[in-house]
Amino acid sequence: MADGQNRLVQVSDLRLNVTEWGGADNPPLILLHGLASSSHMFDLVAPELAADYHVIAFDQRGHGLSDKPTTGYDFETVASDLDKLVEVLGLADKPFHLAGHSWGASTALYYAATRPERVQKVILIDGGLRPVTEGFKSVEEMAPPQHQNWPIADVKHMIREDWFGWAYRPELEALALSIYDLSNPNDVQPYLKLAQHMQIAQALWDFRAADYFSRVHAPVLAVLGIERGETPSASLQEYVAAAQTSLKQFEVFWMPETIHDIPWHRPHELVTIMRNFLES
Structure with missing residues (x-):
């Protein structure tokens, strides 16, 4: 992790693996990774943002090198983890910017809605708006592939x-490998266990962003990726339109020719987009 x-x-009864970049006097910017990912999702963007922000990324419960309790993967408990972390870091009285990728985007939106006084601006990176029910027929379909002796x-x-x-x-290989326990190279396994993965999947299955729009006070930017050769689906455009209607301040940036993991694939462009929004 550069610098x-x-x-x-x-954090209470939980240990969280936290990485910070930039000076503590800079405005705080907290980054939330997605389901089955890790704080390494932001390795390529955080160092660039650190010139002007106190950037904080951490492995959310169950992920990476953080503790892995068997329960507590609903949105409120995960949001409470963030409450406790900012308190330990001395940021409890200091509103912060909050950005999330994928599941982290949904968590960021939930947090901004339920704790509006704590968040200055929100950035949703390829997530947070469209229900996962649009892409899966059942929550069981969200289970990751299982491998033995991998x-x-x-x-x-x-x-x-x-x-x-x-x-x-x-250079993306090492970043992607960060979500796996490599202690046995003949049986590689993800840090996030199946039972915990499915608890988050269920929380996402039940989550409807529109239920929270009216409670979000902070300006919101959605950075949405468009895969190569594709155009935004009609359903996604409908959810974007709903956000534009219901959120108090909302902007959207469509990023063509990219994959879901925008912070890895297009980090420099993402930093520019984030800076323009945060500094406007």
């Missing part, structure tokens, strides 16, 4: 061919 200060932070060579092949495909760059 980041990494440590385990005790050798690291096969994991790397999957990352190269299936995960990134046309967007692959060699």
Whole structure:
């Protein structure tokens, strides 16, 4: 993590793996990763943002090097984790910017709606608006593939061919591997266990962003990726229109020719977009 200060932070009965960039006197910007990901999602954007912001990214409960309790993966408990973290970091009386990717975007929106006084601006990176029910027939379909005796060579092949495909760059491999426990190279497993994964999947299945729009006071930016050769679906455009109608201040930036993991695929452009919004 370039220039980041990494440590385990005790947050009530939970230890969270936290990395900070930039000066503590800078405006705080907290970054929330997605389901089955890790704080490494922001390795390529945080150092650039650190010139002007106190950037904070952490492995959410169950993920990465943070503790992995068996329960507590609903939105309110996850939001409470963030409450406790900002208190430990000395930010309890200091409103902050909040950005999230994928599930992290949904969490950011939930947090901004339920704690409006704490959030200055919100950035939703390819998530947070459209219900997952649009892409899956059941919550069971959201289960990740299960592997036994999965050798690291096969994991790397999957990352190269299936995960990134046309967007692959060699430096992305190590970032993608960060979501896995590599202690046994002949049996690689994700840090997030299946039972916890499915608790988050259920929370996402039940989540409707529109239920929270009226309670969000902060300006919101959605950065939405468009896969190569595709156009935004009619349903996604409908949810964007609903956000434009219901949120007090809402902007959308469509990023063509990108994959879901925008912070890895298009980090420099994402930083520019984020800066323009945060500084406006």
